[in-house]
Amino acid sequence: MRDTAAGDGAISPARGGASIRVRGLSKTYGRPPRAVHALGPIDFDVAAGEFVSLIGPSGCGKSTTMLLVAGLEPMTAGRVEIDGRPLTRPLSDVGIVFQDHLLLEFRTALGNVMLQQQIRGLDRDRQRARAAELFARLGLVGAEDRYPWQLSGGMRQRVSIARALVHDPSMLLMDEPFGALDAITRTQIRHDLELLWLDTRKTVLFITHSIDEAIGLSDRVLVMSPAPGRIVEEIRIDLPRPRPAHLGDYPEFARYARRIYEIFESLGIYRFR
Amino acid sequence: MNIPGAQSAECPSRSRNLQRIAEPLLWFAALLLLWEVLLWLLDVPLFVLPPPSAFLWRLVEEQERLLLHGLLTTKMVLYGFTAGALPGVALGYLIARSRLAERLLYPLAVFVQGLPKITLAPLLLVWFGFTDLPKVILTALVTFFPMLVDSAAGFRSIDPRLYYLARSADASRWHTFRHIELPSAAPSIFSGCRITVVVTVTVVIVVEWLNSNNGLGYLVLRAMDAADTPLLFAILVVGSTIGVALAYAVDLTERLLLPWRRR
Numbered sequence: 256m257r258d259t260a261a262g263d264g265a266i267s268p269a270r271g272g273a274s275i276r277v278r279g280l281s282k283t284y285g286r287p288p289r290a291v292h293a294l295g296p297i298d299f300d301v302a303a304g305e306f307v308s309l310i311g312p313s314g315c316g317k318s319t320t321m322l323l324v325a326g327l328e329p330m331t332a333g334r335v336e337i338d339g340r341p342l343t344r345p346l347s348d349v350g351i352v353f354q355d356h357l358l359l360e361f362r363t364a365l366g367n368v369m370l371q372q373q374i375r376g377l378d379r380d381r382q383r384a385r386a387a388e389l390f391a392r393l394g395l396v397g398a399e400d401r402y403p404w405q406l407s408g409g410m411r412q413r414v415s416i417a418r419a420l421v422h423d424p425s426m427l428l429m430d431e432p433f434g435a436l437d438a439i440t441r442t443q444i445r446h447d448l449e450l451l452w453l454d455t456r457k458t459v460l461f462i463t464h465s466i467d468e469a470i471g472l473s474d475r476v477l478v479m480s481p482a483p484g485r486i487v488e489e490i491r492i493d494l495p496r497p498r499p500a501h502l503g504d505y506p507e508f509a510r511y512a513r514r515i516y517e518i519f520e521s522l523g524i525y526r527f528r
Numbered sequence: 529m530n531i532p533g534a535q536s537a538e539c540p541s542r543s544r545n546l547q548r549i550a551e552p553l554l555w556f557a558a559l560l561l562l563w564e565v566l567l568w569l570l571d572v573p574l575f576v577l578p579p580p581s582a583f584l585w586r587l588v589e590e591q592e593r594l595l596l597h598g599l600l601t602t603k604m605v606l607y608g609f610t611a612g613a614l615p616g617v618a619l620g621y622l623i624a625r626s627r628l629a630e631r632l633l634y635p636l637a638v639f640v641q642g643l644p645k646i647t648l649a650p651l652l653l654v655w656f657g658f659t660d661l662p663k664v665i666l667t668a669l670v671t672f673f674p675m676l677v678d679s680a681a682g683f684r685s686i687d688p689r690l691y692y693l694a695r696s697a698d699a700s701r702w703h704t705f706r707h708i709e710l711p712s713a714a715p716s717i718f719s720g721c722r723i724t725v726v727v728t729v730t731v732v733i734v735v736e737w738l739n740s741n742n743g744l745g746y747l748v749l750r751a752m753d754a755a756d757t758p759l760l761f762a763i764l765v766v767g768s769t770i771g772v773a774l775a776y777a778v779d780l781t782e783r784l785l786l787p788w789r790r791r
Contacts, residue, residue, distance in 0.1 A: 327692045347698045353689055361711045363787045373707060374699045402788045420698075 272304040272458030273425040282335035297487040304456040308469040311479030350419030365399040583761035607669020616675030624683035642672040682716025
């Protein structure tokens with residue numbers, strides 16, 4: 256998937272995705288008397304261009320994992336390698352999407368996306384063309400000059416995705432990006448993200464606690480235990496793409512979902528009688 | 529695509545604006561009329577309380593002097609306000625971004641706020657005599673603390689994850705400040721300006737009263753010496769007009785600079 260020739264469309268990436276390799280990664284917040292062991296140690300790999308979800312209960316360290324992989328929080332122990340190089344400073348070849356869009360209220364939709372160009376000092380015309388294409392792909396045409404408060408929750412999150420992709424990073428980190436959206440909007444945006452990913456083949460690390468989302472999007476799902484989070488199971492999702500709105504069409508979906516529920520039950524996250 | 533808030537609301541808002549201005553004006557005129565009639569009925573002497581007709585006439589008569597001294601007072605307000613607001617915002621930023629700065633500077637700022645600043649006026653007079661400095665310094669001191677508190681609150685309200693985004697984009701300190709921090713804090717800074725700028729008019733007038741040979745405060749002294757109560761009221765009108773005009777100027781600037789604000 257790496258170093259594929261750049262296509263004509265602005266969306267076609269100049270490069271494929273980056274690979275992630277995580278070994279013995281753990282995080283403890285605070286100092287000894289009141290230290291909180293939040294995560295790990297965990298090991299996992301994400302291949303270049305792969306879509307991997309981390310699923311687990313609230314507070315299990317999923318978001319922390321994402322911040323550590325991005326080099327935005329110091330790790331307590333372990334190592335992270337991006338494309339084989341150890342991570343020592345914040346990763347810049349990356350796009351990040353957070354749960355509640357995190358758009359700047361004082362910038363228009365396009366202005367929020369062009370923030371990347373301004374801060375990173377990229378070529379303005381090229382970035383504008385990429386932004387326009389992303390807006391078209393994400394159903395945002397006509398929303399360019401609207402401020403975030405003038406957009407619906409789903410559209411804000413679409414702008415946020417455009418902002419994460421406009422500078423053509425090799426990796427996309429998403430922290431419960433659809434968590435604040437209603438179920439109907441969520442299903443549509445999931446599909447649109449999948450199509451975009453199929454075209455660009457960025458490496459994606461997707462944090463979620465929705466079983467539907469994890470199975471609907473991922474090549475692999477990593478299931479995490481409650482804090483301090485560990486990876487307790489790896490499930491390879493072998494479903495054709497693009498996947499339908501109603502995942503129940505596939506008998507395998509029920510099998511995957513059942514497996515995740517079983518793990519959650521065995522961990523005491525679910526206690527159904 | 530249907531986007532809420534997209535349709536233009538030009539026409540109804542224009543007539544509503546007119547109403548917003550006309551209503552208080554009419555209400556004011558009615559109060560003045562009542563005032564006039566009551567004084568006439570009760571036969572109150574002019575030097576105790578002048579009727580509106582008297583001080584409005586005085587306003588016209590003395591318009592040149594009032595304009596001259598009013599402008600001098602306004603100039604001092606602007607100097608003093610700027611001299612207090614700029615360090616206030618700068619320290620507000622430092623305090624919001626650095627725990628060390630907060631520990632070192634915040635107690636100091638609270639102390640400055642606690643000072644009954646008007647008692648400093650005689651001291652400033654001893655130091656700087658009949659110059660503009662006592663007015664500017666005292667106004668700056670009064671402006672400083674509220675501006676510090678409001679801007680610190682603005683800078684503190686920034687979602688910490690925005691800093692993650694900035695760092696992942698390799699943003700320089702200046703870019704982070706210019707593109708994220710300053711515009712995020714701007715609404716708080718403006719609300720601080722709006723409240724503070726009105727108070728500073730009073731401060732300048734009081735200092736002019738003590739040590740100056742110009743400005744509205746000086747004119748107050750002259751009016752009192754001459755037992756010219758209508759002139760005193762005319763000065764009051766000018767002073768409050770300055771305050772309202774400055775607050776309006778702040779509003780207008782905010783609207784021009786921050787067009788995204790919902791209104």
